[in-house]
Amino acid sequence: MVTRRPPARPLQRVGRVVRYGTRTGRLPALVLAVGFSVLAGGFLTAKTYTVRTVEVQGAQLATANDVVQVSGALGQSLFWLRPDDIARRVARHPAVAAASVHPVFPDRVIISLQERVPVLVWIAGGQPYLVDSQGWVIAQGDQAMLPHVTQADGTPPQLGSKLPASSVQAARTIVQRTQGQQVSLIYSAKLGLTLTYPDGRTVVFGDATRLADQLAVFQALLARDQGWLRLDLRDPDRPVIW
Template sequence: MQSIGSVRGEARKRRSPDALLKRGIAVPRRSSRGLPMLAGARNLIARSPRSVRLGKLGRDRVRGKWLLVCVLFLASALLYGAWIGGQTGRLVDTLGGGIEKLAVAAGFGVKRVTVDGQLHTTDAEITAALHAGPDTMMLGYDTDAAKARLEAVPWIKHAQVMRLLPSTLQVVIEERVPYAIWQSHGQTYVVDAEGVTLAPALREAYPELPLVVGDGAPKAAPALYQALMPYGDLKQKMIAAIRVGDRRWTLKLASGLEVMLPDDNVDEALASLTKLDAEKALLKRNIASVDLRLLDRVTVRLRDDPDGSPPTAEAAQETPTSSTKTPGKGKT
């Protein structure tokens, strides 16, 4: 008697794909129980990444690399030694000097200087202020410092310095204008309207300029001559304006007459003097001085000459000095 299990097992064997294939029966392909496969899908092949092997450096490249390392090491050792020995500044100066010499050798040295606006300033003063020569490198030249040095020259009021590569310095200056001749302690100087002393000068070299005498006269002179502008006749008769105590003025005329002005209210004093001269010909009389320091009265001092004659031309035009004393009060 055959068991059921065996019959079923035998049936399964008959139905197995191999048995069916042997019998020439097509066997349907079973689908996988996993994820569905797309029709026509390509199989993906996972490949491990390839390793790239770098080629070895050539001998020349290795040698250049080590040469660079050696140079950097020597340079760092040199700088460290200079720093330890306190010679860093000297080393920097040496390197800078070498670079400067190379630039000058290449044609970037100062070979030409042009100056515009020069009238009274000497070439020696300009050259000394520029501090430039054939060995001076144009690229490193400090034009601001040169400008400051030029403006320290008494005659120069403003200056401008420009570099015109490769080898020209262009200098433009504005000089001060002479305003008066200043006499102090027996010496004479030319000064400008700001009271700046420009240079020693002879009176004869500037005959058209007014003569001022005494301490503080250069700075106070512009205000005085501004007040004298309406009084052309009086200005023509003047040979000097003497500053007294750096407070007031005494005008010395060509006739030898001295006019003492007050500390202030100079305009009123000059107007009073002009009125008296128009009414009584005061400036043509044989008097030594006119005192206008008090506005409410005019004091006149007569000459001490026994014959009452006016002074000679030589005595009248004698140049006063800063030690000239103001005469005292005389007869009213």
């Protein structure tokens, strides 16, 4: 007669598993792993390591408040921050060319800015805008020492938009060539850049893509004759003067 052992009860099974795990060393390892995971999870999400302060360095045209808001760093866990992503977001600010982000334990982030450099003041609708050498409109504001261009028609530019780089470079060069003279630069959608003298004389440069040739013709005519009222140099090979 064969006697069958009754099936083990659930508690007995657990007991055997515990005794086996203790003898083999697997149970303590499992307990330690689970405990470590719990502790690590609590450590990584602890409020002690939540970003409470964002320090912005190098901000002159961009305001620190704007940079902090764009960064999205406040309130994040310092352990889960992605500095490269934050830097890319900050670099979308019109005045910022590049940014670097440095977490500082336990709850601080430092954002260092490399701002765009204004080279021109573009006036539209009575509002001055600062423009960099590539034509990017980077901020509202005026700097008296920079060349000024007044937009005569059309919609004023938006921050972060781009003006024709050729017009920006041409305006800078024309101002340098006429330094010390009381002249003004006007931009219109139809004529492009126009240089205006206080006595009413005007010189039309258009999109100024051939500025070197245009300036050469301009200087030659200035040296030869001051009796003209209007000079159209949009095609420097066929200047129109009257």
